[in-house]
Amino acid sequence: MGVSLKDIAERAGVSLATVSNVVNGYRPVGERTRQRVQRAIDELGYTPNLSARHLRRGRTGLIALAIPELTNPYFAELAEIAIREAGSLGYTLVMENTAGAYDAELSLLNGAQRHVIDGLVFSPVRIGRDEVLARTSDTPLVLIGEGVHDVPYDHIAIDNVAASRLAVRHLLALGRRRVAFIGARLGDESQAAHLRLRGYREALTEAGLPYRPELVAVTARFGRRDGVRAMRDLLDLDEPPDAVFGYNDLIAIGAVRAAREAGRDVPGEVAVVGIDDIEESRFGTPTLTTIAPDKEQIAHLAVRRLIARIEGAQVAGPLTPATPFRLVTRESTGFRSAAGTG
Template sequence: MAVTLHDVARAAGVSIKTVSNVINDYPHIRESTRARVLEAIAELGYQPNLSARGLRSGRTGAISLIIPDLKNAYFAELADAVMRAAGEHDLVVMIQQSGGMRERELEVLHGPRMRMVDGVLFSVLALGQDDAHLLDIPTPLVMLGERIFNGPADHVTMKNVEASRAATEHLIGLGCRRILAFGAHENEVIGSAGLRLTGYKQAIEAAGRPLDESLIVNVGNWHRSDGAEAMRAALARGLQFDGLVAFNDSIALGAMRVLQEAGIRIPEDVAVIGFDDIDETRYSLPSLSTIDPGREEIARTAVSVLMERIADPASERPPREYEADFRVVVRESTMGRAS
């Protein structure tokens, strides 16, 4: 049987109203009484009914985070950062996966669970700029990621172009002459792959080098296995390179495994840098140089902006856009290479 407010009130020796006031953090409650209620809640394992609370107060104390795929380490670590940021505001986070599929993104965004949350953080992958009108929903919404700019919602993202350019410039500064752009998506302009390819091209052009299209390697999905498969194919066709800018860390790690299996030394023969600064990059052999895209800042900013919209849903303040700062993190996969 589920523990009820009545059970907590009886165990603490107070009224149900007092228990409710403690749960909702009302002031003017004796600290001794608050402590007794909280102790009873902990001992009984009481869990507030968010739906019932929402009916009474108009708030559930929960937000939704919609992400493409928790198997992608970046999104798993982003979810962790969002949950910690939300916890500072006493919010719980409902995580939903879209699989990066248009139908699922729309289903989640317009589904009945939206009535269970006060606001939504939405990392969109499949919807495009022409779908901006579909984001005009009653629930406060903050966009994450690289799609649908200038839409009806606040938007928090990273400096994809500038960061990818900095990663490429890092390898150029080490003396790399033939640098792979690893992780492109064919014909993509807007989106992580398209923007990071733009940054790569800018760095090559600024260095006064001609763009070699053969050095742009498409990687359909961005998991380790996809990076490994794409690298095997590149080596099989005899592609020559001495530097690799991977558009995320997972495909960089997959590519590094294949390079090492082929007897190619990192960084002596090929210098490698990734993007995302996932935790695993610190412990790979060699440890992976990467771009820290400001994930913690993205999470804190997104939650803070969403809280503002939740507090004042009738605000006519126009949508805002935020870009987190980034930094180049130099580790063993590029460190020590002779320039």
């Protein structure tokens, strides 16, 4: 037989209602009483039935994290943190892979899983502000990433313009003057690619350098192959770049590969910077200089805010913090680093 709340009440010498308040967090309980109840819980080895608790409250205990690309290491690393955070708060996190498809994103946004999940953490890339404002689902929603702005929902993201300026300023400080950007996109101006391009252009302007369209490469996706293809085209220019800022680490890693295949020294002839600080960036040859967003804070804020919304906590909103980021210098821009560090 499992340990019941009644068993805990008898061991702690308190009422069943007091034990319920401690276990479920319903009402404040005096610190001494709470400690006595917790001691009884520990001694008896009580484990709450989270499924039953959620069902009593009309919930499933499931939240979803919807991402555009399951194979992207950035999202995999973010998901691992989010799963851990959800579990610590008594929820199970399930994954939804939209593959960046407009119809899939729109379906999720408007409640395709509303009878299965209690809330959704969503990183959209195709839908925009109009679709979010026209949303028909009342399932609690927290946005992450940089695809949608100025909407009445919690939105956890870095400042892409500022992050990109920092990356390009670093390259310019090394004396590079033909800085390319790989990962531009056509379409919605609120997309992260446009914001990162804007930061790139602002850094050039600050340095008194002209914007050169031939040094900006549009890519279909944001993977290693896209970086390779774009870098090969850039190296064929009459005046190839002496530095590259990649939309993300995967593109930057592809650019490094293409440069080295072409016999170009990295960073001697071409310095490279990415964004995301994925684990792979610390183990390549050379290791990759990158902008490191605070993935821990992004995942923690998103999950905690979503669960607060689900449970009806009194929270101000919408929450739209610019989460921290930092420049991590490594070998791809001429800084020494041991594999797996920095």
